[in-house]
Amino acid sequence: MFNIYQWNAIKYVWSRSKGWLFASILFSIINGFLPFANLWVAMSLIDAVANYFQAQNADPVPVFLLLAGQFILSLVSSLCSHIKQYMDSRVEAKLGYEVQQTILKKTASVPILYYDSPDFHNHVNRVSGDGARLLAPLRTFFSLVEMVLSMGSYLTFLIVIHWSLVVVSLLTAIPIFLIQTKYGKKRYYLLKQQTPVAREAGYYSSLLKDRDTAKEIRLFNLESFFLQKWAMKHLQSMKETLLLERRQHTANIGLDALTGLFYVGIATVIIWLASQTRLSVGGFISIVQAIQGAQGVLSRISGLLASTYEENLYLKDYYTLLAFEDPELKDYKRDKECPNPIQQIILEDVSFRYYGGGEEILKNIHLKISANQKIAIVGENGSGKTTLIKCLIGLYSVTKGRVLIDGININEITKQSLNQQIAVIFQDFVRYLLNVSENIGVGDAERMTHRDEIVQAARQSGVDRFVRQLPQGYDTQLGRTFADGEDLSGGQWQRVALGRALFRNSQIVILDEPTAALDPIAEMELFKQFQKLAENKIAIFISHRMAAAKVADQIIVMKEGQIAEMGTHEELMELEQEYYRMYQSQAQWYTSDESSEKAVAAWTN
Structure with missing residues (x-):
C-alpha cells in the first residue's frame, strides 16, 4: 500500500x-x-414515534430512550471529531516546525554548487510545506480504516435489505475515483511546472517591496516596468490554474449528472422493494440515509486515494532534498582535522565546472602557496578568480584534481575544522540586520558572547570609533528594516566586515575585491587594517587594481579559467605579456595618484 517515501x-x-x-x-x-x-x-426511533402516534395509550418510554441514545451517539461523534481535530492540529504544528527546521538545516548545509542551479531553487520552493503533508500517509491510513468500517456499517445495513442496493452504491464510486485521480496528478504537475514562474513573480514582487531597491526603482521610474513583469508572470500562473479548475469543474458537472442517474436507479430499486415487502417508514428513511452515507464514504475514499498520489509526489521531493549531497564528495570521509599551523596549500591539476554540466570554469590549475605568503590574484571579470578561491577553501568541490593542505586532501578534512581556519571578506559581504556586536561576532559564532574580544576586533578594524556615537553602542540594531535600526555608510560596513574577519582569528585570510567600491582614502585605510589581519598568515588578495598586486610575494594572473602567468611584479613586467598589458592600461592611475601604492605598501611592511 505504501511506497518507500510514505514509509x-x-x-x-x-x-x-x-x-x-x-x-x-x-x-x-x-x-x-x-x-x-x-x-x-x-x-427504531422513527418506527417508535410512528407507533406512538398511531396506537392509543402507547408507552412513550421507548421513544425517550431512543432519543437519549441518539443524543449520546451524537455527543460521542462530536467528542471524537473535535478531540481528534485538536490532536491533529497539535501534531501538525509540532511536525511543521521540525520539517521547516530540517529543510532550513539542509539548505544551510547543502553544497554551494547547488545554489547555482535554478532546479535546486525550484525544488526547495516545492517542499516548503508544513507538517500536514508529512502526516498525510498516516492520516490517509487512519481515514481509510475509519471509512472502510463506516462503509462496512452501511453495506451491512443495506445487504440485509437487498443485495442490489450494495451494487448500485458501489458503482457510483468508480467514475469519482478516476476523475479525482486524474486531476490530482494534473494539480501536482501544474504546481511543478509553475514553480519557476512563481519564483520569478515573487522576485519582481520583492523588488517593489524591498528597501534596498526602493531608491533606484523610484529614481529610474521602474515601478510600472517591474509591476508589468510581475503581472505577466502572475497572470500566466493564474490563467493556467483557472484553466485546470474549469476543466475539473466541467468534469464534476458530468459526474454529478451521472450520480443523479444512479439515484434514479436506487429510487427504482427502493420502490420495487416497497411493493414486494412490507417496508416501514423508518426502514425506508434509513435505507435512503444508508445509500447516501455509503456513496458519501465512497466519494471520500476515492478523493483520499487520489490525493495520496499528489501527497506522495511531495514526499518524494522532500526526501530527495534531504538526500542531496556533493557528488564529488560521496567517496570521502570527512574525519581529519585541519593542520595547525598550515605550512603549505597545493592545487594539483584542478578543474571545475558547475553542477549540471557545461564548460569548465577552471582548467588544469597548478598552484603552491606557502605559510605566511602574500598572494595577489588578478585578471579580468569572468577569468575565474573568485571560483579559484572557492575551490581553494572548499566551498566548491573540484571536478578534477586535488586541493591539499599539508598533504591532506581538503575533502577529508571536517567542514568545521576547515572553516575555522579561513576568513574571507567577499565584495558582496553580508550586512546582517543584527546589532553591532552580533555583526562582528558572527565571524566565530561559538565565541559570539565574548564581548571583550569583539570590542578588541572592533578597535583594530576601526569600528569602535563610530560605534561609540551610536545610541546603544554595540547593542545598536543595524539597518532600517527593524525598529530603532541605524544605517551605516559603505566604508563603515566595510570595517564591520573586517572586524568580523579579525575576530575569527584564522590562518588563511582572503579579500575578494574589497576595494572595488571604495575611494583612494578608504582604500588606503582598508589596506592598513588588512596588514593587522594578514600578519603571520596566508593572505590572498583578489583585485582589479595592479597597485595591490605590485607588493605581493607572488602574483597569479587568471585568464579564461587558467593561470596565464605567475611571478613577482618585476618578473611579470619583464615578460611584457598579460600582466604587463593590464598594468600599462592602469598606468595613469599610478602617475596621477600615488595613494594606492602608498596604501598597499603596508602589506609588506
Whole structure:
C-alpha cells in the first residue's frame, strides 16, 4: 500500500508522536462503527414515534430512550471529531516546525554548487510545506480504516435489505475515483511546472517591496516596468490554474449528472422493494440515509486515494532534498582535522565546472602557496578568480584534481575544522540586520558572547570609533528594516566586515575585491587594517587594481579559467605579456595618484 517515501514519513511520525497514533486508531474505530449505530437508532426511533402516534395509550418510554441514545451517539461523534481535530492540529504544528527546521538545516548545509542551479531553487520552493503533508500517509491510513468500517456499517445495513442496493452504491464510486485521480496528478504537475514562474513573480514582487531597491526603482521610474513583469508572470500562473479548475469543474458537472442517474436507479430499486415487502417508514428513511452515507464514504475514499498520489509526489521531493549531497564528495570521509599551523596549500591539476554540466570554469590549475605568503590574484571579470578561491577553501568541490593542505586532501578534512581556519571578506559581504556586536561576532559564532574580544576586533578594524556615537553602542540594531535600526555608510560596513574577519582569528585570510567600491582614502585605510589581519598568515588578495598586486610575494594572473602567468611584479613586467598589458592600461592611475601604492605598501611592511 505504501511506497518507500510514505514509509519513511510513517516511521518518522511514529518516532515522534506515538500517543497521537494510538488515539487516532481508537477514534477511527469508534467513528467507523457509529454509522451503523446511528442508522439502527434512527430507524427504531422513527418506527417508535410512528407507533406512538398511531396506537392509543402507547408507552412513550421507548421513544425517550431512543432519543437519549441518539443524543449520546451524537455527543460521542462530536467528542471524537473535535478531540481528534485538536490532536491533529497539535501534531501538525509540532511536525511543521521540525520539517521547516530540517529543510532550513539542509539548505544551510547543502553544497554551494547547488545554489547555482535554478532546479535546486525550484525544488526547495516545492517542499516548503508544513507538517500536514508529512502526516498525510498516516492520516490517509487512519481515514481509510475509519471509512472502510463506516462503509462496512452501511453495506451491512443495506445487504440485509437487498443485495442490489450494495451494487448500485458501489458503482457510483468508480467514475469519482478516476476523475479525482486524474486531476490530482494534473494539480501536482501544474504546481511543478509553475514553480519557476512563481519564483520569478515573487522576485519582481520583492523588488517593489524591498528597501534596498526602493531608491533606484523610484529614481529610474521602474515601478510600472517591474509591476508589468510581475503581472505577466502572475497572470500566466493564474490563467493556467483557472484553466485546470474549469476543466475539473466541467468534469464534476458530468459526474454529478451521472450520480443523479444512479439515484434514479436506487429510487427504482427502493420502490420495487416497497411493493414486494412490507417496508416501514423508518426502514425506508434509513435505507435512503444508508445509500447516501455509503456513496458519501465512497466519494471520500476515492478523493483520499487520489490525493495520496499528489501527497506522495511531495514526499518524494522532500526526501530527495534531504538526500542531496556533493557528488564529488560521496567517496570521502570527512574525519581529519585541519593542520595547525598550515605550512603549505597545493592545487594539483584542478578543474571545475558547475553542477549540471557545461564548460569548465577552471582548467588544469597548478598552484603552491606557502605559510605566511602574500598572494595577489588578478585578471579580468569572468577569468575565474573568485571560483579559484572557492575551490581553494572548499566551498566548491573540484571536478578534477586535488586541493591539499599539508598533504591532506581538503575533502577529508571536517567542514568545521576547515572553516575555522579561513576568513574571507567577499565584495558582496553580508550586512546582517543584527546589532553591532552580533555583526562582528558572527565571524566565530561559538565565541559570539565574548564581548571583550569583539570590542578588541572592533578597535583594530576601526569600528569602535563610530560605534561609540551610536545610541546603544554595540547593542545598536543595524539597518532600517527593524525598529530603532541605524544605517551605516559603505566604508563603515566595510570595517564591520573586517572586524568580523579579525575576530575569527584564522590562518588563511582572503579579500575578494574589497576595494572595488571604495575611494583612494578608504582604500588606503582598508589596506592598513588588512596588514593587522594578514600578519603571520596566508593572505590572498583578489583585485582589479595592479597597485595591490605590485607588493605581493607572488602574483597569479587568471585568464579564461587558467593561470596565464605567475611571478613577482618585476618578473611579470619583464615578460611584457598579460600582466604587463593590464598594468600599462592602469598606468595613469599610478602617475596621477600615488595613494594606492602608498596604501598597499603596508602589506609588506
